[in-house]
Amino acid sequence: MSTVKVTIDGITVEVSPDATILQAAAKAGVDIPYFCYHPFLKPAGLCRMCLVEVEGMPKLAPACVTQVRDGMVVKTNTERVKKAREGIIEFQLLHHPLDCPICDQAGECYLQDITFRYGKATSRFADEKELYPTKFYGPLIVHEQSRCILCKRCVRFSTEVAGGTEWNVYWRAAHSIIGAYDTDTVANYFTANLVEICPVGAITSRLYRYKTRIWKLDFTRSVCDHCEIGCSLDLGVRENQLFKIKHNIMDPTPWLCDKGYYAFDYVNHAERILFPLKRNEKKMVSVSSEDVSDQIAKALEGYKEGEVALIVSPHIVLEDAAAVKSFADALKAKVDYRVYGEDYLPLKTGVSDISDVEGSKNILILCGDVAVSHPVLALSVLKAKFSGANVAVISANDTYLGERSNVFALVPASKEEAIAKDLLEGRLNDALKQALSESELETLRSMLQSEDLMVILGVRASSALRSLAYKISSDKGWKLLALDRGSNPKGLFAMGLYSDGVGGILKGVVDGKVKALLVFGVDLFETYPDAALVKEALSSVEFLVVGDLFFHETAAYADYFLPLVSFAEDSGTVVNLFWSKRRRRRAMEPKGESTSLRKWLASIADRLGVNVTTEVEGLDLSSVEVKLTEGKVEQVDGKFVAVVEPPFYRSAKYAGWCSNFSEASAEPKVVLSIEDAKALGVKEGDKVVVENSRGRFEFRVKLREGQPASSVVLDCGYDRFPVNLLLTGSWKVAVDLKKA
Amino acid sequence: MVGPLLKGLKITFSHLFKPAFTVKYPYEKIEVAPRWRGKHVLRVDEEGREKCCYCGLCEAVCPANAIRIYGEEAPLEKSDVGKIAVIYEIDYRRCIFCGYCEEACPRGAIELTTFYELAEPEREKLLQTKETLLEKR
Numbered sequence: 001m002s003t004v005k006v007t008i009d010g011i012t013v014e015v016s017p018d019a020t021i022l023q024a025a026a027k028a029g030v031d032i033p034y035f036c037y038h039p040f041l042k043p044a045g046l047c048r049m050c051l052v053e054v055e056g057m058p059k060l061a062p063a064c065v066t067q068v069r070d071g072m073v074v075k076t077n078t079e080r081v082k083k084a085r086e087g088i089i090e091f092q093l094l095h096h097p098l099d100c101p102i103c104d105q106a107g108e109c110y111l112q113d114i115t116f117r118y119g120k121a122t123s124r125f126a127d128e129k130e131l132y133p134t135k136f137y138g139p140l141i142v143h144e145q146s147r148c149i150l151c152k153r154c155v156r157f158s159t160e161v162a163g164g165t166e167w168n169v170y171w172r173a174a175h176s177i178i179g180a181y182d183t184d185t186v187a188n189y190f191t192a193n194l195v196e197i198c199p200v201g202a203i204t205s206r207l208y209r210y211k212t213r214i215w216k217l218d219f220t221r222s223v224c225d226h227c228e229i230g231c232s233l234d235l236g237v238r239e240n241q242l243f244k245i246k247h248n249i250m251d252p253t254p255w256l257c258d259k260g261y262y263a264f265d266y267v268n269h270a271e272r273i274l275f276p277l278k279r280n281e282k283k284m285v286s287v288s289s290e291d292v293s294d295q296i297a298k299a300l301e302g303y304k305e306g307e308v309a310l311i312v313s314p315h316i317v318l319e320d321a322a323a324v325k326s327f328a329d330a331l332k333a334k335v336d337y338r339v340y341g342e343d344y345l346p347l348k349t350g351v352s353d354i355s356d357v358e359g360s361k362n363i364l365i366l367c368g369d370v371a372v373s374h375p376v377l378a379l380s381v382l383k384a385k386f387s388g389a390n391v392a393v394i395s396a397n398d399t400y401l402g403e404r405s406n407v408f409a410l411v412p413a414s415k416e417e418a419i420a421k422d423l424l425e426g427r428l429n430d431a432l433k434q435a436l437s438e439s440e441l442e443t444l445r446s447m448l449q450s451e452d453l454m455v456i457l458g459v460r461a462s463s464a465l466r467s468l469a470y471k472i473s474s475d476k477g478w479k480l481l482a483l484d485r486g487s488n489p490k491g492l493f494a495m496g497l498y499s500d501g502v503g504g505i506l507k508g509v510v511d512g513k514v515k516a517l518l519v520f521g522v523d524l525f526e527t528y529p530d531a532a533l534v535k536e537a538l539s540s541v542e543f544l545v546v547g548d549l550f551f552h553e554t555a556a557y558a559d560y561f562l563p564l565v566s567f568a569e570d571s572g573t574v575v576n577l578f579w580s581k582r583r584r585r586r587a588m589e590p591k592g593e594s595t596s597l598r599k600w601l602a603s604i605a606d607r608l609g610v611n612v613t614t615e616v617e618g619l620d621l622s623s624v625e626v627k628l629t630e631g632k633v634e635q636v637d638g639k640f641v642a643v644v645e646p647p648f649y650r651s652a653k654y655a656g657w658c659s660n661f662s663e664a665s666a667e668p669k670v671v672l673s674i675e676d677a678k679a680l681g682v683k684e685g686d687k688v689v690v691e692n693s694r695g696r697f698e699f700r701v702k703l704r705e706g707q708p709a710s711s712v713v714l715d716c717g718y719d720r721f722p723v724n725l726l727l728t729g730s731w732k733v734a735v736d737l738k739k740a
Numbered sequence: 741m742v743g744p745l746l747k748g749l750k751i752t753f754s755h756l757f758k759p760a761f762t763v764k765y766p767y768e769k770i771e772v773a774p775r776w777r778g779k780h781v782l783r784v785d786e787e788g789r790e791k792c793c794y795c796g797l798c799e800a801v802c803p804a805n806a807i808r809i810y811g812e813e814a815p816l817e818k819s820d821v822g823k824i825a826v827i828y829e830i831d832y833r834r835c836i837f838c839g840y841c842e843e844a845c846p847r848g849a850i851e852l853t854t855f856y857e858l859a860e861p862e863r864e865k866l867l868q869t870k871e872t873l874l875e876k877r
């Protein structure tokens with residue numbers, strides 16, 4: 001590619017002809033101050049902070065939107081530029097409240113830094129400043145218009161990247177106001193980015209509000225613990241408390257989601273158990289770390305081969321997984337990580353980077369809300385869409401990408417899998433035809449004909465569908481991305497931490513084959529889609545050890561409780577969605593006597609006279625083989641078929657202990673079709689009872705146009721609201737609805 | 741030999757008839773200069789609201805690292821700007837009474853007073869918290 005030569009302050013650099021002066025200056029190492037420019041948003045030229053002098057141009061030029069020319073000579077150190085900068089800053093500060101002492105952005109504020117470097121200490125403005133009220137948008141963000149410099153970075157993110165229109169500019173010119181017009185909650189999964197890209201303190205996080213100052217925090221670069229994408233995060237710690245999370249590099253994308261940004265205060269939660277506990281009749285009493293290992297080892301010695309089983313969370317790091325594996329092998333114990341009742345195993349496919357998604361021409365998303373399970377991936381899908389790709393979403397529940405895609409079919413829960421199966425085999429099912437218009441069907445047909453198609457299988461897709469998609473996509477040369485739950489499922493699979501599923505282990509307990517159970521890092525009552533089975537298994541098991549951060553319902557059945565560390569207190573390796581290893585780093589010391597799972601297992605194994613390893617260097621991901629599991633395409637029948645899904649703000653790990661985060665979804669809802677609501681005699685906001693032979697719950701009604709009749713969507717993930725009781729091993733179930 | 745000895749004694753005896761330099765502390769106390777740098781006080785405004793808004797400047801400037809603060813949101817009855825320090829500690833085991841904190845404070849919230857009787861029987865008590873630092877009205 002041809003390049004052009006540009007001289008900036010006497011330094012000549014070669015850049016591509018579509019570069020801007022600002023990009024050329026960055027290459028030359030010349031600092032040009034800016035507010036509205038953002039490397040991953042389209043240039044807007046709004047703030048005029050970047051004015052520079054270009055030889056041959058009569059007026060000063062904004063560097064962020066001026067394209068370079070060959071032989072261009074740019075000066076940034078002249079008197080004229082200096083004066084212009086001082087003027088712009090004086091303008092920016094005219095109505096600025098200058099409240100840095102209370103502002104959470106102070107210390108990392110562009111306006112503060114630029115004023116300090118390029119501004120004048122005085123202002124000629126003598127009138128009263130025009131100030132605006134502060135507005136809180138739900139439990140996550142707060143917008144202070146007085147501090148806003150109208151750079152529109154936040155608005156450009158919302159429209160260009162997240163594909164929404166709610167966050168925007170209202171009114172005009174000097175009276176412009178940024179925000180959401182008609183609502184006082186903004187919880188669109190990606191508000192974190194608004195906080196991160198606002199160059200001043202106009203949008204700040206409510207979670208961090210006023211707690212400490214940024215320069216008191218020590219940042220450690222680690223990896224997010226909420227999903228498989230594994231966004232790189234900087235964890236800000238002061239005095240062994242985690243206060244703030246930042247994301248300031250493009251790894252793997254320039255954006256992150258609200259789970260990664262806000263759902264971390266469980267780490268500091270006062271309810272965390274920091275000492276080992278043991279059961280004494282009905283009560284749990286504390287016990288020393290040495291004694292607890294001794295006693296657990298002694299108890300385990302009494303069990304024969306096959307009588308012990310382990311269940312671990314899909315969030316544990318590889319080092320822990322290696323320890324679990326060697327421990328289980330030594331005890332000849334079964335082990336599994338599929339705590340959400342998955343019947344499938346991770347599929348290794350050719351997609352090796354998020355840029356493969358962004359570069360696809362056609363994307364077909366089946367069975368699940370990508371934005372809830374893998375949020376940042378949804379932004380990459382949108383990026384593909386904005387550059388011309390066709391995106392089709394087929395789902396039984398309303399999804400984030402649905403309303404932003406070219407084709408969105410809201411299909412009946414009972415037929416979701418069958419429709420997906422037919423579609424992959426090239427047939428457009430009748431139920432699908434009902435849900436789509438003729439032009440949408442046409443687009444869908446052309447997508448299926450194309451060679452350049454990426455199929456993304458959501459977390460709900462069963463093993464049968466996965467196997468089918470794998471075979472068809474390798475035949476047709478499609479790309480396939482199969483999503484899993486948890487943040488390290490691929491790693492745990494590669495380590496061999498699977499047997500016949502968590503359901504199999506629990507049934508083994510009920511049958512009396514498994515007598516001792518060790519459960520680490522998970523509350524099965526919350527995750528497993530059959531709370532009755534969990535209850536039966538846990539109350540009948542002879543010996544139960546639970547390790548976790550909190551004393552949850554599963555722990556209430558335990559004989560011993562081991563305090564584990566959170567992701568911020570431990571280092572380790574995880575395998576991301578694209579099968580590459582990522583490193584988590586320890587940002588703080590373990591609290592109390594909590595320690596990592598591998599250390600607990602090592603100390604127990606020591607007393608049993610067996611060895612555990614934490615060696616993971618040998619794990620070769622390139623040789624992982626695809627294991628297609630067989631199974632039937634799921635079919636549920638009933639008067640009403642419900643699909644149970646956590647809303648975004650309940651889907652994070654330990655969401656129940658992240659109060660600000662989970663407050664954003666306040667109440668469990670049931671999504672109903674308009675016909676069904678009429679037949680039941682209920683309106684939006686009324687209560688309905690959802691029941692089957694196993695349980696009965698009250699939900700608030702939400703109507704959705706286009707929702708197929710007799711198909712409903714139930715929220716789960718709320719505290720003391722165990723919707724899992726209705727389920728029988730799958731996240732879809734037949735229920736009955738009544739007016740409350 | 742005896743000469744220097746007598747000279748010394750003369751000076752000693754002459755001081756017997758001059759006024760004393762020392763005071764009988766604690767029965768008598770010295771007047772200190774108004775700009776004396778003694779114990780800190782956290783000022784409140786006319787309505788009794790805390791002035792400190794946890795900007796963190798005193799904490800950042802303190803050369804002895806003697807100040808430790810955490811902030812929180814507060815209702816307007818407690819702070820005119822809606823933000824106060826929830827923890828404010830000065831560790832007198834560390835403070836060198838340089839007065840930089842007072843100089844750095846943008847709100848006149850922290851001042852060093854003329855109070856200098858800071859001795860405590862136990863070292864821990866030298867860690868003073870908001871309760872003892874806040875101005876009483």
Ligand code: SF4
Pocket residue numbers: 147148149150151152153154155178197198199200202203
């Ligand atoms: S709120 Fe922040 S990002 Fe948005 S326009 Fe104002 S200053 Fe820019």
Ligand code: SF4
Pocket residue numbers: 224225226227228229230231256257258259260261374375376377
């Ligand atoms: S997309 Fe996934 S890894 Fe990234 S911040 Fe969100 S939850 Fe964390």
Ligand code: SF4
Pocket residue numbers: 798801802803804805806807830834835836837838839840841842
């Ligand atoms: S007087 Fe000096 S040493 Fe003492 S607290 Fe203030 S800044 Fe720190």
Ligand code: SF4
Pocket residue numbers: 101791792793794795796797798799809841844845846847848849850
């Ligand atoms: S400098 Fe003043 S306002 Fe700022 S934290 Fe210290 S006492 Fe409070």
Ligand code: FES
Pocket residue numbers: 033034035036037044045046047048049050051062063064065
């Ligand atoms: S950065 Fe160029 S106009 Fe804002």
